[in-house]
Amino acid sequence: GAVVSQHPSRVICKSGTSVKIECRSLDFQATTMFWYRQFPKKSLMLMATSNEGSKATYEQGVEKDKFLINHASLTLSTLTVTSAHPEDSSFYICSASPQGRAGVQYFGPGTRLLVL
Amino acid sequence: GDSVTQMEGPVTLSEEAFLTINCTYTATGYPSLFWYVQYPGEGLQLLLKATKADDKGSNKGFEATYRKETTSFHLEKGSVQVSDSAVYFCALSPDSNSGYALNFGKGTSLLVTP
Numbered sequence: 001g002a003v004v005s006q007h008p009s010r011v012i013c014k015s016g017t018s019v020k021i022e023c024r025s026l027d028f029q030a031t032t033m034f035w036y037r038q039f040p041k042k043s044l045m046l047m048a049t050s051n052e053g054s055k056a057t058y059e060q061g062v063e064k065d066k067f068l069i070n071h072a073s074l075t076l077s078t079l080t081v082t083s084a085h086p087e088d089s090s091f092y093i094c095s096a097s098p099q100g101r102a103g104v105q106y107f108g109p110g111t112r113l114l115v116l
Numbered sequence: 117g118d119s120v121t122q123m124e125g126p127v128t129l130s131e132e133a134f135l136t137i138n139c140t141y142t143a144t145g146y147p148s149l150f151w152y153v154q155y156p157g158e159g160l161q162l163l164l165k166a167t168k169a170d171d172k173g174s175n176k177g178f179e180a181t182y183r184k185e186t187t188s189f190h191l192e193k194g195s196v197q198v199s200d201s202a203v204y205f206c207a208l209s210p211d212s213n214s215g216y217a218l219n220f221g222k223g224t225s226l227l228v229t230p
Contacts, residue, residue: 004159034217043120043205043220044160093159095218105218107152107160 002028004096006108013084014116021079021111023094029074030096034105035067038091050077074099084115118143122206122221129196129228137191137224139180139206149173149182149189150207150218160205163191196228 003026013019023033032051036044048064050056050071058064066088068080077096081088091112095105122139129135141149151163151173164173169184178193189206206221 036220041222043222044218046217046219049217095160105162109157109159 002026002096002098002106004094004106004108006092006094006111008111009109010112010114012114012116015085016083019081019084019113021081021092021094021113023077023079023096023108025075025096025098025106028096028106029099030077031074031099032097033071033077034095034097035069035077035079036093036095038093038110044093047079081113084113086115089113089115118147118208118210118219120206120208120219120221122204122224124222124224125203126225126227129226131198131228131230132195133228135191135193135196135200135226137204137206137226139189139191139221141187141189141206141208143187143208143210145210148209149180150209151178151180151189151191152205152207152220154203154205154223156202163204196226198228198230201226201228 005024007022035047038044047062048056048058050069052071052074056069071077091110093110095107097105119142148167150165152160153163154160164175166173166182172181180189180191203223203225205223207218
């Protein structure tokens, strides 16, 4: 089946630093990738939708200058949390939609971010 | 806006018990409905889906029927196993104008004991 990886799986950083999370589709090309944030005992919240080669579309309330998304190729999207603060601590999950199969999403295992 | 509401857990059942996890939705247009499962330490996996009213999705003994009249998509399994212990998410995909982003429920944790 289609596999999506995320790196790193866990990261701890100091307040004020930036953290980059990678999302890769390993065996398919993804036209569209999605970034979600999951709070404890809460649902996944869509942060942004990124299409290869164009700017990401952010959901209302998500700061685009805070959460930088780059989708430079059909197999890689990155989320950079800039100047991270403790309130950014969360579980970040990406998903990828295969080229030509809109409506299908494969999810990565998630990245746990802890900002001290 | 579109949203999904699912029953809160955790749900604890004995092996071979009958499972129901309720899910209702609010949507404009004609959404597609999904159940995803997240096993411990793993990413979300699609369990089943239904794309129009009265469709029944099924997989691994689980099934759910898209009920437009009650705006529901309840997940059922006749006889659960210990290996079914996981978190289950009901999700909705609005019409194609949304870019196929998913709206998720809060998730229901299921623990099946031997």
